[in-house]
Amino acid sequence: MTETKVHDVIMVGAGPAALAAAVYTTREDIETLLFERGVVGGLAAVTDMVDNYPGFPDGIEGLTLAENLRKQAERFGAVIELGEVTNIAKEGKLLKLETTSGDMLAKTVLIATGSDYKKIGVPGEQEYYARGVHYCATCDGAFYRDKRLVVVGGGNSAVQESLFLTRYATHIDLLVRSELRASEVLQHDLQKMVDAGKITVHLQTATNEIVGEDNHVVKVVGTDNASGKKIEFPADGVFVFVGLKPNTEFLKNSAIELDEIGLVKTNEDLETNITGVFAAGDVRSGSTMQIATATGEGATAALRIREYLEGHKQTS
Amino acid sequence: MVKNITIFTTNTCAYCAMVKKYLGAKGLPYDVVNLDEQPERQAEALALSGAMTVPITVVTKQDDTRQVVIGYNLAKLAPAVA
Numbered sequence: 001m002t003e004t005k006v007h008d009v010i011m012v013g014a015g016p017a018a019l020a021a022a023v024y025t026t027r028e029d030i031e032t033l034l035f036e037r038g039v040v041g042g043l044a045a046v047t048d049m050v051d052n053y054p055g056f057p058d059g060i061e062g063l064t065l066a067e068n069l070r071k072q073a074e075r076f077g078a079v080i081e082l083g084e085v086t087n088i089a090k091e092g093k094l095l096k097l098e099t100t101s102g103d104m105l106a107k108t109v110l111i112a113t114g115s116d117y118k119k120i121g122v123p124g125e126q127e128y129y130a131r132g133v134h135y136c137a138t139c140d141g142a143f144y145r146d147k148r149l150v151v152v153g154g155g156n157s158a159v160q161e162s163l164f165l166t167r168y169a170t171h172i173d174l175l176v177r178s179e180l181r182a183s184e185v186l187q188h189d190l191q192k193m194v195d196a197g198k199i200t201v202h203l204q205t206a207t208n209e210i211v212g213e214d215n216h217v218v219k220v221v222g223t224d225n226a227s228g229k230k231i232e233f234p235a236d237g238v239f240v241f242v243g244l245k246p247n248t249e250f251l252k253n254s255a256i257e258l259d260e261i262g263l264v265k266t267n268e269d270l271e272t273n274i275t276g277v278f279a280a281g282d283v284r285s286g287s288t289m290q291i292a293t294a295t296g297e298g299a300t301a302a303l304r305i306r307e308y309l310e311g312h313k314q315t316s
Numbered sequence: 317m318v319k320n321i322t323i324f325t326t327n328t329c330a331y332c333a334m335v336k337k338y339l340g341a342k343g344l345p346y347d348v349v350n351l352d353e354q355p356e357r358q359a360e361a362l363a364l365s366g367a368m369t370v371p372i373t374v375v376t377k378q379d380d381t382r383q384v385v386i387g388y389n390l391a392k393l394a395p396a397v398a
Contacts, residue, residue, distance in 0.1 A: 045330035130367040138328035143368035
């Protein structure tokens with residue numbers, strides 16, 4: 001009879017929170033397995049440039065930061081498995097994870113699945129997905145060399161990725177539903193592109209429809225919120241950055257408590273309502289959705305996991 | 317059996333790095349077409365996949381049949397290279 005291996009900690013996700021946690025757990029000799037269904041480094045890895053992560057005075061490319069975090073975690077023995085966790089449940093004193101590699105057992109779990117970009121939910125968005133409608137500028141921007149683009153959103157991601165897309169596009173219309181919410185530094189850089197005629201910012205402008213002809217996008221229809229007037233923006237492609245949604249669908253059949261928008265609830269020790277299950281980073285209710293806070297929460301969670309395992313050892 | 321694999325990538329594509337990592341872990345060699353360096357091959361990527369995105373992974377089998385995987389999609393990539 002074969003005995004099922006019991007992992008010290010399984011981390012669901014391999015973004016900045018989990019990778020930082022893994023650096024701490026592995027250095028404490030806590031055997032650590034991470035499951036990643038998407039990209040190692042999470043949304044940080046698909047961000048063109050990260051300018052607000054401490055320690056990099058000139059900023060750092062998101063992909064490079066993600067790669068450095070991965071290397072650091074693997075250097076101390078973290079193992080990253082490419083696959084998906086589909087449920088988490090208590091199994092006696094242990095935790096059972098249903099995964100695409102089969103069921104696994106762990107003493108502790110860290111949920112660090114982060115979040116993904118939201119969709120706008122307008123006609124044409126689904127129909128032209130990956131054929132004119134995109135959510136990753138660093139992946140798909142190269143297809144728009146010398147083309148005209150629309151970017152939807154007014155936060156840091158929308159502005160940062162618009163700036164990135166200027167290396168390809170002839171012109172970008174930035175459609176902002178209300179006011180710009182990007183940082184002052186990004187807005188300053190944006191202004192330079194506005195002055196250069198590369199980007200036009202349309203505040204108080206709703207996005208209503210993405211229109212295509214002959215299998216490709218030709219325009220975006222919006223509304224000026226002040227006048228109620230319809231406006232058409234000619235475009236070969238649309239990039240959408242309108243906020244984040246938590247990656248917690250896999251918890252819908254678990255007993256783990258979520259808040260009203262689907263983020264994982266924790267106490268001040270970052271532990272969920274299920275003993276031994278912790279959460280950190282963008283997926284956690286109360287998170288400030290920054291890479292720096294995700295790594296900080298990852299470190300905190302790792303220390304709490306160590307305490308939990310030490311307590312568990314004494315009582316088992 | 318896989319005869320050859322070609323990945324269409326760009327310099328900044330994180331998902332492309334994941335496809336390379338997956339194939340590398342399986343010990344499968346692959347060719348890379350970098351669309352930042354060879355923009356003239358964009359039309360080829362689009363014709364193969366119908367999508368304006370990377371990574372596009374083209375898996376050619378020994379019998380010369382081809383399977384095209386759009387994006388970093390393990391559910392499709394794993395059986396395609398099995």
